[in-house]
Amino acid sequence: MIFLAKLGVGVMGTALVGAAALSSEGFIHVKVHENQAGGTRVNLIVPAVLVPAALQFVPGHHLAEASRNLRTYLPVMDAAIPALEDCPDGVLVEVIDESDHVRVKKDGGSIVVDVNDPDTVVHVSVPLRAAQNSIHQIAEANGLD
Numbered sequence: 001m002i003f004l005a006k007l008g009v010g011v012m013g014t015a016l017v018g019a020a021a022l023s024s025e026g027f028i029h030v031k032v033h034e035n036q037a038g039g040t041r042v043n044l045i046v047p048a049v050l051v052p053a054a055l056q057f058v059p060g061h062h063l064a065e066a067s068r069n070l071r072t073y074l075p076v077m078d079a080a081i082p083a084l085e086d087c088p089d090g091v092l093v094e095v096i097d098e099s100d101h102v103r104v105k106k107d108g109g110s111i112v113v114d115v116n117d118p119d120t121v122v123h124v125s126v127p128l129r130a131a132q133n134s135i136h137q138i139a140e141a142n143g144l145d
Helices: 002-022 048-055 060-086 128-141
Strands: 027-034 041-047 090-096 101-107 110-116 120-127
Touching: 027 048, 041 048, 048 128, 060 128, 110 128, 120 128
Parallel strands: none
Antiparallel strands: 027 041, 027 120, 090 101, 101 110, 110 120
16 A cells, blocks of 8 residues: 555656646747637647757758848847846737737736737737747757857
């Protein structure tokens, strides 16, 4: 009986450490809802720590152009992302017209983009640290870092 208790504690400890590792960089949340009958509804929450692993499976030629474009902006992003992490939460950009509403805000350690138009509602939340790590991984994979 004591053996089973020790085994249970070991399994629970491993599960807790695994959960902590998966959530260490936060979560990416993507929600897309088409406002029509039978419209697409996607609600996806993924641990941000999985993005670098997923990038390993993207063929290099698909990221080549993005890597070239990163060369110019990498120093700007390296300065902007830590500055964004330090700034208070709030709306960074908001655009409203007759039918569309777009808002980009900082919320905690994430950048959140919300788009509402008559046809679709889109919500994307990405942790800043995960975004910076992924940007550097793309740059390193193509020798830009």
